[in-house]
Amino acid sequence: xxxxxxxxxxxxRAISTSVCVRGGHGVAKVEDYALPAYFDRRxxxxxxxxxxxxxxxxxxxxxxxxxxxxxxxxxEEKIALYRISFKQSFAEMSQGSGEWKSVVGGIFFFIxxxxxxxxxxxxxxxxxxxxxxxxxYKEKELQRMLDMRMGPVQGFSAHWDYENKQWKx
Amino acid sequence: xxxxxxxxxxxxxxxxxxxxxxxxxLALTAAIAFKYTVTEPKKQAYADFxxxxxxxxxxxxxxxxxxxxxxxxxxx
Numbered sequence: 001x002x003x004x005x006x007x008x009x010x011x012x013r014a015i016s017t018s019v020c021v022r023g024g025h026g027v028a029k030v031e032d033y034a035l036p037a038y039f040d041r042r043x044x045x046x047x048x049x050x051x052x053x054x055x056x057x058x059x060x061x062x063x064x065x066x067x068x069x070x071x072x073x074x075x076e077e078k079i080a081l082y083r084i085s086f087k088q089s090f091a092e093m094s095q096g097s098g099e100w101k102s103v104v105g106g107i108f109f110f111i112x113x114x115x116x117x118x119x120x121x122x123x124x125x126x127x128x129x130x131x132x133x134x135x136x137y138k139e140k141e142l143q144r145m146l147d148m149r150m151g152p153v154q155g156f157s158a159h160w161d162y163e164n165k166q167w168k169x
Numbered sequence: 170x171x172x173x174x175x176x177x178x179x180x181x182x183x184x185x186x187x188x189x190x191x192x193x194x195l196a197l198t199a200a201i202a203f204k205y206t207v208t209e210p211k212k213q214a215y216a217d218f219x220x221x222x223x224x225x226x227x228x229x230x231x232x233x234x235x236x237x238x239x240x241x242x243x244x245x
Binding site: 144147148149152153154162 | 211214215218227230231234235236
């Protein structure tokens with residue numbers, strides 16, 4: 001702990017990478033994923049860190065120039081500064097891709113495959129349908145529906161002509 | 170490189186001002202259309218059916234067809 005406090009004089013960033021030796025157990029390595037990371041997200045516009053961490057000499061001098069008046073910066077320099085801080089612009093990160101075509105294609109493919117599986121199932125897995133599906137039985141069912149006047153106003157029996165014993169034209 | 174400042178506030182209010190009247194009009198139209206294409210014809214169909222309906226005659230026809238359990242066809 002004392003070592004960390006002493007090292008904090010060097011600068012804020014140093015703390016996260018400083019070595020903490022406690023009770024003779026050794027060094028705890030700070031993993032990359034545990035440090036603040038850069039991300040491009042529409043709903044969180046300002047990431048925790050700049051995109052470019054290790055500035056080249058040219059970029060460092062540009063950063064120094066940034067401390068002065070911004071009117072003195074040319075357009076290319078402004079863009080260069082932007083690209084130091086950010087990886088993709090909003091327009092770039094928001095642009096659509098053609099991924100949806102693959103997704104829809106995959107959906108159709110698997111629906112088709114499922115159809116084949118269902119057909120196979122119908123043939124090899126399921127037993128025969130009940131006798132109530134036979135033609136004769138169905139005819140008797142429909143006659144009974146007409147006899148008990150099911151749907152007499154706008155439904156089934158409304159379309160049957162009881163006088164002439166046929167469907168209404 | 171100086172762009173005009175974009176609209177920062179009132180975005181939902183602006184959208185609602187435009188879309189709510191449309192939404193209400195469409196909903197009202199849908200309801201009115203449904204009333205006059207479905208419910209009114211249905212009510213008329215039922216009224217017409219029951220104007221000429223003879224319940225006893227219908228009952229006897231059903232009885233002869235043998236669909237009842239409480240009464241048998243007159244033959245038996």
